Amino acid sequence: MTQINNNEILKPMVKAKKSKYNSYxxxxxxxxxxxxxxxxxxxxxxxSTPIIKAENFSFFYGSKAGVKDxxxxxxxxxxxxxxxxxxxGKSTFLRSMNRINDLIPNIRVEGKLYVNNQDIYAKQIxxxxxxxxxGMVFQKPNPFPKSIFDNIAYGPRLQGIxxxxxxxxxxxxxxxxxxxxxxxxxxxxxxxxxLSGGQQQRLCIARALSTKPNVLLMDEPxxxxxxxxxxxxxxxxxxxxxxxxxxxxxxNMQQAARxxxxxxxxxxxxxxxxxxxxxxxxxxxxxxxEDYVTGKFG
Amino acid sequence: MESKExxxxxxxxxxFEHPLVLxxxxxxxxxxxxxxxxxxxxxxxxTSVLAxxxxxxxxxxxxxxxxxxxxxxxFLTRNAWYPEASEGAEYGALALIVGSVYVTTIAxxxxxxxxxxxxxxxxxxxxxxxxxxxxxxxxxxAAIPSVAYxxxxxxxxxxxxxxxxxxxxxTNALNSSLLLSIMALPTIISVAEDSISATGRxxxxxxxxxxxxxxxxxxxxxxxxxxSGIIAGVVLGMMRAIGETMVVWMASGNAxxxxxxxxxxxxxxRTMTASIAGEMGETVKGSDHYRSLFTIGLLLxxxxxxxxxxxxxxxxxxxxSTGKS
Numbered sequence: 001m002t003q004i005n006n007n008e009i010l011k012p013m014v015k016a017k018k019s020k021y022n023s024y025x026x027x028x029x030x031x032x033x034x035x036x037x038x039x040x041x042x043x044x045x046x047x048s049t050p051i052i053k054a055e056n057f058s059f060f061y062g063s064k065a066g067v068k069d070x071x072x073x074x075x076x077x078x079x080x081x082x083x084x085x086x087x088x089g090k091s092t093f094l095r096s097m098n099r100i101n102d103l104i105p106n107i108r109v110e111g112k113l114y115v116n117n118q119d120i121y122a123k124q125i126x127x128x129x130x131x132x133x134x135g136m137v138f139q140k141p142n143p144f145p146k147s148i149f150d151n152i153a154y155g156p157r158l159q160g161i162x163x164x165x166x167x168x169x170x171x172x173x174x175x176x177x178x179x180x181x182x183x184x185x186x187x188x189x190x191x192x193x194x195l196s197g198g199q200q201q202r203l204c205i206a207r208a209l210s211t212k213p214n215v216l217l218m219d220e221p222x223x224x225x226x227x228x229x230x231x232x233x234x235x236x237x238x239x240x241x242x243x244x245x246x247x248x249x250x251x252n253m254q255q256a257a258r259x260x261x262x263x264x265x266x267x268x269x270x271x272x273x274x275x276x277x278x279x280x281x282x283x284x285x286x287x288x289x290e291d292y293v294t295g296k297f298g
Numbered sequence: 299m300e301s302k303e304x305x306x307x308x309x310x311x312x313x314f315e316h317p318l319v320l321x322x323x324x325x326x327x328x329x330x331x332x333x334x335x336x337x338x339x340x341x342x343x344x345t346s347v348l349a350x351x352x353x354x355x356x357x358x359x360x361x362x363x364x365x366x367x368x369x370x371x372x373f374l375t376r377n378a379w380y381p382e383a384s385e386g387a388e389y390g391a392l393a394l395i396v397g398s399v400y401v402t403t404i405a406x407x408x409x410x411x412x413x414x415x416x417x418x419x420x421x422x423x424x425x426x427x428x429x430x431x432x433x434x435x436x437x438x439x440a441a442i443p444s445v446a447y448x449x450x451x452x453x454x455x456x457x458x459x460x461x462x463x464x465x466x467x468x469t470n471a472l473n474s475s476l477l478l479s480i481m482a483l484p485t486i487i488s489v490a491e492d493s494i495s496a497t498g499r500x501x502x503x504x505x506x507x508x509x510x511x512x513x514x515x516x517x518x519x520x521x522x523x524x525x526s527g528i529i530a531g532v533v534l535g536m537m538r539a540i541g542e543t544m545v546v547w548m549a550s551g552n553a554x555x556x557x558x559x560x561x562x563x564x565x566x567x568r569t570m571t572a573s574i575a576g577e578m579g580e581t582v583k584g585s586d587h588y589r590s591l592f593t594i595g596l597l598l599x600x601x602x603x604x605x606x607x608x609x610x611x612x613x614x615x616x617x618x619s620t621g622k623s
Contacts, residue, residue, distance in 0.1 A: 100507055103499070105425060132509035142500035145523050154518070155508040204504070211508055 049117075051076040051215060051245050052097060056111035059092050061104065066092035068269045069111070074262075076214075079237060079246045081260035081277065083253055085292070089269040090249045091139075094217050097247065098134035099127060115215070132159070135213035139220040141200035143192035143207075148184050151192045151203060155211035170210055178206035179236050198229025205236065209244075216240065218248040222255065234259050253293055257281050265289045354599060361596040364389075364589035373593065379554040381577070381587040389590045393554045395597070397567040401471055401546060402539045404563065405478035409539075410532055412479075413486030417528070418516060420487070421495040433488075440484035448548030451477045456549070465564040467551055472563035474550040478542055482535035489534055493527020493616050494520060527616035533609035537602050543571040552576065570594045 050073035059066040067089035074080045082090040095101045096113060099120060112119045120130055132155070143151050152171040161167060171188070175181040180202040184195070192203055201221060208216060218237070222230040237246060237259045250256050256263050257277060264274040265288075273280065273289045284290040291297045320328065365373075368389055376390025416436070420429050455476065456468025465472075497520050505515040521528070551566025554573070558565075574591050581588040 098507065100503055103503065103506065128509045128511060130509075131507055136503075136507040138500060138503060138507075140500055142498070142504045144501060144504065144519055154505070154510075158508060158510050158514060207504070207508065 048075055050074055050114075051116060052247070053114040053117075054093075054111070055114070057093075057096070057113045058110040059089070059096050059101070060108040060110075062106045065089075065269050067096075067266070067271075070271045072264055072271055072274050074245065074247060076245045077241065077243070078261040079241045079248060079259050081256035081263045082247065082249045082266060083251075083256045083263060083292070084266035084272075085297075086251070087268075088266040090264075090266045091219050092269075093266070094219055094247060094249045095136075097215070097217055098131045098136055099125075100131070100136060102127075128158075132211040133213050134215040134217060135208035135211060137201070137205050137208050137216065137218045137221045140224050141197055141204050143195070143200050143203050145191065145193055147189050148192050148195070148203065149188040152207050152210050155207060159211070174206040174210040175203075177209050177240070178202045179232065179239075180206055196229075198225050198232060201225060201229065201233060202236065205233070209240075213244065215245045215247065218246065220249050220251060223251060230255070253281075265292060267292070357592055357595050357599060360589055360592035364586060364593045367586065368590075373590075377556060379573075381590055382580075387586060389586070391570070391590075391594055391597075393556050394568055394570045394573050394594065396556050397471075397550070397554075398540055398569040398571065398598075400557065400567060401475045401478055401550065401569060402536060404471065404475035405482055405539045406532065406536055408476065408479035409482045409486055409535060413483050413531070413535065414490055414528060416483075416487050417490035417494055417531075418521075420491050422512070422516065422520070433491075436484050436487055439480065444481065444542060444544040445548075447477050447481060447545045451545060451549035459564075463564070467564075467566055469549050469551040469566060470564050471550065471557060471567045474546045474567075474569075475563070477545045477549055478539040481542060481545065482539045485538055486531045486535040489531030490524075490528045493524040493531070496527070496616075497524045524616065526612045530609045530612035530616060533605050533612065537605045537609070540605070541571060541598070541602055543575045547572040547575050570598050574598075 052074040054070045054072050057070045058068050070093060082094060084090045092101065096109070097115065097120075101107060109121050113121055115130065115134060118125070144154065146154075149167075149171055152174050153167045156167055156170050161170070172181060172185075175184065180199060183199060184190075184203075192200065195203060201224070205216075205221070222233050225233065234255065237248065240246060241261075248256075248259065260277045262275065263277040263280040265272045265280060265284075267288060273284060273286050275285065279285070280289060281293050284293060373389055373391050374395070375392055376388070377392040378388040378390040379393060380386075380388045420432060424432070451473055452469065455473050458468070459465050459470070459473055460468040501519055501523055502515055505519045506512075510518070546569045550568060550572060552568045552572060553566035554568045555565070557563070557567060574595055577587070578591055581591065
């Protein structure tokens with residue numbers, strides 16, 4: 001087996017720029033952004049370059065620490081789960097990765113958090129580009145009170161794409177990726193709020209995919225959904241991981257075991273253990289992890 | 299230990315000491331208490347509803363003889379208000395209606411942009427602490443008596459306008475519009491701000507998460523999502539402006555004329571409210587003039603009622619949309 005070139009994987013992340021869409025050519029962009037699918041599963045592991053890397057990263061709300069001294073690496077094209085009891089900082093850590101936590105007043109960070117080798121808490125970070133390439137799906141489905149089409153087209157429109165046919169194509173692509181196209185293709189003009197909870201969440205995933213991100217952050221995406229909708233989303237995660245790097249925060253340990261390759265266990269704002277999912281669940285290195293995954297506490 | 303056990307044997311869990319069914323007397327007493335209490339509260343609540351109805355009836359009763367005697371169409375479309383002419387008194391209220399609508403529109407043209415932008419600033423941009431200082435100050439604006447505004451209009455603003463803008467008179471359409479816009483501001487700001495802050499953080503996060511800037515988030519997500527509340531605030535501000543009497547009475551110049559050309563803000567005008575307030579004292583009860591003023595009042599009532607319905611509609615929509623998300 002040959003080691004595949006890391007630069008190849010990270011390429012779309014490096015060259016994505018806002019201006020490239022000005023003279024938009026869908027075929028060209030498609031070719032540019034199609035990622036190598038995950039053919040060499042076993043090769044891309046510890047040896048590959050991490051796409052997100054935390055170095056002694058701490059996040060404070062006022063004087064209270066949300067997460068303390070986290071050091072971990074997240075690898076491309078796999079699903080990394082973050083589990084832990086409520087209030088352990090897993091959402092805080094996830095939300096730091098595209099700086100969506102900036103909206104909260106009085107926050108402070110220490111240490112470094114790298115995305116694609118760039119410290120994203122450095123001064124001159126391009127937040128728009130960061131968030132376009134590190135997309136996010138939130139805990140509660142939060143579609144805009146607009147039509148289904150306008151929801152998905154929101155991201156592309158922000159990038160300056162105005163042409164109706166291009167938007168149409170991107171909307172269809174995103175909805176198909178999120179496995180929602182067949183259910184809504186006839187009423188794209190309907191309000192997104194009329195969809196069911198599970199459909200709304202897939203719509204939000206489609207919306208996050210519309211900006212063609214490299215990383216998809218999912219903050220307990222199934223906690224407001226019933227088991228059927230949950231299994232649909234999990235299937236979706238399974239297909240998406242070939243082309244995207246997914247970080248998922250979840251309360252549901254079975255879910256973490258089902259969908260992820262690597263799992264991090266957080267407790268009280270600290271990273272207790274981070275390993276392959278099978279190790280975490282069958283052979284945890286720490287007592288605390290074992291107690292949590294076996295249900296003795298948490 | 300022993301005594302406890304014996305206690306349990308005397309009082310087993312299956313014995314309920316207090317009966318679970320009401321006696322007849324208790325039942326009647328409870329029924330009466332409930333219903334009489336509700337009735338009393340109903341009567342008190344009715345006073346305000348009755349007040350509205352009675353005012354409407356009273357104004358309509360005083361106005362209807364006039365409507366029977368003179369043509370409604372002429373009243374609404376003619377521009378000649380000579381109620382005290384010894385013969386051939388004319389009651390063309392067009393100039394008054396136009397005057398009211400005119401100052402209200404100009405006032406809104408000032409206060410809507412200022413109000414909505416302030417609401418956005420307060421809800422999304424400024425820190426919580428500073429917002430806590432600014433908001434009460436804005437609310438004080440609503441508490442200032444309108445006669446104080448009138449004083450300011452006559453003694454400060456009017457001379458200033460005359461001196462610096464070269465107007466023939468300082469009490470004119472511009473002066474009253476400016477004052478009305480300031481008076482409408484607190485309503486617009488506070489209702490719009492409530493509605494904008496009620497738009498969930500989740501929508502804002504979704505927008506930022508897709509790479510939107512704060513400006514784009516505001517323009518494309520937050521304002522569209524809260525537009526019902528913003529419109530309701532504007533309509534409430536409009537009601538405040540159109541119903542305002544003292545300020546327009548003092549600041550508008552009270553000339554019953556339609557500005558010509560229409561954009562000339564330096565001309566004096568007169569509003570419906572100011573006419574009623576100004577002329578009511580001089581009329582003979584039951585005269586045509588007296589009744590014509592009531593007709594104006596009826597028209598005002600109908601206008602504000604319609605505006606109220608519009609604002610209710612938008613407020614209920616705003617409540618619905620924020621309740622959903």
